[in-house]
Amino acid sequence: MSESLNLHLDPGPGALVYSIYEGLSPQKLDAVLVSHCHPDHYTDAEVLIEAMTHGMTQRRGVLVADKSVLSGSTACGPSISKYHQRMTEQTIEAVPGMKFHLSNINVSVTEAKHTDPDAVGFRFTTSEFGDFAYTSDTEYFQDIGTYYEGVRLLMLCVMRPTGKPWKGHMSTDDAIRIIEETHPERAVLTHLGMQMLLRGPEKEAKLIEERTGVVTTAGVDGMQISFGKAIGVGFHNKRKKHGLDMFL
Ligand SMILES: [Zn+2]
Numbered sequence: 001m002s003e004s005l006n007l008h009l010d011p012g013p014g015a016l017v018y019s020i021y022e023g024l025s026p027q028k029l030d031a032v033l034v035s036h037c038h039p040d041h042y043t044d045a046e047v048l049i050e051a052m053t054h055g056m057t058q059r060r061g062v063l064v065a066d067k068s069v070l071s072g073s074t075a076c077g078p079s080i081s082k083y084h085q086r087m088t089e090q091t092i093e094a095v096p097g098m099k100f101h102l103s104n105i106n107v108s109v110t111e112a113k114h115t116d117p118d119a120v121g122f123r124f125t126t127s128e129f130g131d132f133a134y135t136s137d138t139e140y141f142q143d144i145g146t147y148y149e150g151v152r153l154l155m156l157c158v159m160r161p162t163g164k165p166w167k168g169h170m171s172t173d174d175a176i177r178i179i180e181e182t183h184p185e186r187a188v189l190t191h192l193g194m195q196m197l198l199r200g201p202e203k204e205a206k207l208i209e210e211r212t213g214v215v216t217t218a219g220v221d222g223m224q225i226s227f228g229k230a231i232g233v234g235f236h237n238k239r240k241k242h243g244l245d246m247f248l
C-alpha cells in the first residue's frame with residue numbers, strides 16, 4: 001500500500017477474508033499480481049478482481065501474471081478465467097526481464113526456477129526509497145542473485161529449514177547464499193512449510209542473520225512491514241504517511 005497504489009501479490013486461500021480482517025479494502029486495489037499457477041498463490045485472484053472491478057461493473061485495475069496463470073501450459077493453469085481477465089483495464093503477461101510500471105512504482109520481472117516453468121518473481125523500484133523484491137517459489141540457481149542486487153528489502157519464499165533441500169524450492173541454506181550475494185538491508189522469510197514451522201522459523205532467521213550479518217525476520221500472518229527511510233516490522237500499526245506498507 002502506498003499513497004498512489006494498492007496491490008495484492010499472490011492472493012492465496014484466505015486473501016479476501018484476511019484483507020478485510022486487517023481493515024484493507026479489496027475494492028481499493030489497483031493491481032493483482034500472481035507469480036505462478038499454484039493454488040497457494042492464486043486461489044483468491046478472481047475474487048479480488050471482482051472487488052477491484054467493483055463487482056465486475058467497471059473495467060478497473062491491472063492484472064499481472066505469468067503465462068500459465070493466464071493461458072495455461074503443459075504444467076498447469078490457466079488459473080484465472082477469461083471472464084475475469086477481460087474485466088481489468090490491463091492484463092500483463094509477466095516474463096523474466098520485462099519491466100513496466102504500476103503508478104509510480106517500476107516493476108521488473110525476475111526469474112524463478114520452480115515446478116511451474118513460467119513462474120516469476122517481482123522487483124519493485126520506488127523513486128524515493130529504493131527497491132524491494134519477492135522471489136516467489138524458486139530453487140537456488142546461478143545468477144539468481146543478479147536479479148536482486150541492490151534491493152533494500154528481500155522477501156524470500158523459504159519452504160524448508162537448513163539441511164532439508166527440496167527441488168523447486170528454497171531452504172534456509174539457499175536463502176543464505178542469495179542473501180550473501182545480494183546483501184539487502186533486511187530479509188523476510190515467508191511461504192514457510194511444515195518442516196520449517198516445526199523447526200522454528202525464528203531460529204532459522206537467526207541462523208541466517210548470524211551467517212550473513214543481514215537482519216532477517218521470519219514472517220508471521222498479519223505482520224506489517226513499513227518501507228520508507230527505515231524498514232520497520234510490526235503488527236496493526238497505523239499506515240505511515242510516507243513510504244509503503246506491506247501486510248503478510
Ligand atoms: Zn509453487
Ligand SMILES: [Zn+2]
Binds near residue numbers: 038040041137191
Ligand atoms: Zn507456493
